[in-house]
Amino acid sequence: KKHNVAILYGGKSGEHDVSLLSASSVERHLDKKKYNIHLIGITLEGLWYYQHNYTNSSQSLEIVRDESKLISLIPGKGIMYHGQILDIDFIFPILHGTFGEDGTLQGLLDIIDIPYAGSGMEGSFMAMDKEYAKIVWEKEGLPVVPFISIKKHTFIDNPNEIEKQINNKFNYPIFVKPVKTGSSVGVSRVDSSDKLLPALKNAFNYDHKVLIEPAINAREIECSVIGNNYPKTFSLGEIAPSHEFYDYEAKYIDPNGAKLIIPAILTENQKEEIKEIARKAYIAINCKGFSRVDFFLDIDTNSVMLNEINTIPGFTNVSMFSMLCAEDGLNYSDLLDKIFEYGQGKYREQQ
Ligand code: ADP
Ligand code: MG
Ligand code: MG
Known part of the structure; x- marks a missing residue:
């Protein structure tokens, strides 16, 4: 049937x-x-x-x-x-x-x-809210980029106080990003304190909470994960943006905005470490079906940090998510079958 x-x-x-x-x-x-x-x-x-x-x-x-x-x-x-x-x-x-x-x-x-298909309400929400995802991951002992979050009303009440707080806590460059957007919408890299207020205002157009993080000098590594309680990972991919960072234009507009390197060139130890953290990060916030877990590999310290998890990542047959699965022999149509299976009632609880 x-x-x-x-x-x-x-x-x-x-x-x-x-x-x-x-x-x-x-x-x-x-x-x-x-x-x-x-x-x-x-x-x-x-x-x-x-x-x-x-x-x-x-x-x-x-x-x-x-x-x-x-x-x-x-x-x-x-x-x-x-x-x-x-x-x-x-x-x-x-x-x-x-x-x-x-x-x-x-x-x-x-x-x-x-x-x-995919994550339920809790997993989806926890993944979307970059602050809550990081709080959960920190609690699990998983490495994340340090951050603070700022609420819109506190910024509106006293922008100069918020500016001072950020300047006291971080060295530039920093990243300012809405807590719940994707595709880099509202995200800015801020190189000096005079650019901070416009970046905050812009980010608050998209969300009522904004994250501030140090800019990590990093390689961006991505890991596809599928499954429910016992998730599987695939070969890793690297994004090498030609822009200052992986912004909206680099993602969708500029055809030369970023190179997708599949598989990413890493040591065996690095690959194992990243995949293990990806599985733990997925389970920790209750993802189901499929997700793409994104990492920074700090070039200066060689340390791995979780950046974010995307429960419905770019999903074409030539997106990073599906190409990483295909790299290990799971073609796009079969991947869709798997995601269909993982979404079925009882199966969802068992696998
Ligand atoms: P989105 O969900 O919109 O993809 P990200 O947190 O992944 O949000 O940010 C988008 C891009 O901005 C990243 O792929 C990376 O290029 C850059 N970026 C974000 N945060 C940092 C950071 N702390 N250090 C360095 N680059 C960052
Ligand atoms: Mg995202
Ligand atoms: Mg991202």
Whole structure:
């Protein structure tokens, strides 16, 4: 029997366009002999539209808006369309950032009661909030970049006091970043104190909490992880940005913005250490299905530090996440099958 699956894509998020690329790849590579596919597009405003007779010949999925094709959700029952509950037994939420990757959607899917790919509400939220993720990892004894977090209202109340606090605590350069964005949205490298206030203001446009960290002179190493309670890792990859750091332009706009080096050139000990930390970091914040764990390898001290974990990383067939799996023989279509399996009810608790 074929599985009826829905791909959710787009989303009310700064990473909306990235999702259109990821979802297009997922749609094209899901094995049509195994899956009947429904597409549900979510607009930037957060409206859900059923996509009829979609075509997906390009690299990016579109969202057709048709007021007669709005979706409704019935708690405990599923997804309703034109007065009927759709026969959908699994969802691939291929959404990045807010309202897709941050746990809100996962909670909603739990309430409508359809199993889905990837982390649940807790794992998604903990991973998205870079401060909470680091607090948990520190508690587990895992190495993280030192940080402080600042709340928006304290900044608004007294920006000069916050500025003084940061200047007392850190040497420049530093990084200023919103706690819950992805794709480097709102992230700045600040080289001197006169650039601090604009960087803070910019970051607070995206979030009510902002992290301050020392800029690490580092190689950026990434590790794909799949599974539930006993996660597996793959060969590691390295990102070598040609920009000052791996910013939004380097990620998506400038075709020469970064080199993806697969596999990363590292010693056996470094590889083992990074994979072990990746597995522990994944388990510590309750990730399920799949994630990409990102590291800094400090060039000056040779030490490994966790940077962040992405529960729905860039997900095309040529994204770092899937290419690392392919490097070790797990091709993209088979990877999608695995992620489908890991999302199934009982299996999810056991594996
Ligand atoms: P995002 O979730 O948006 O990818 P990151 O924390 O990974 O957020 O930051 C984006 C990029 O900014 C990183 O890939 C890296 O290039 C740079 N960066 C972030 N924090 C630091 C830091 N403390 N030191 C050096 N570079 C950093
Ligand atoms: Mg991220
Ligand atoms: Mg990142």
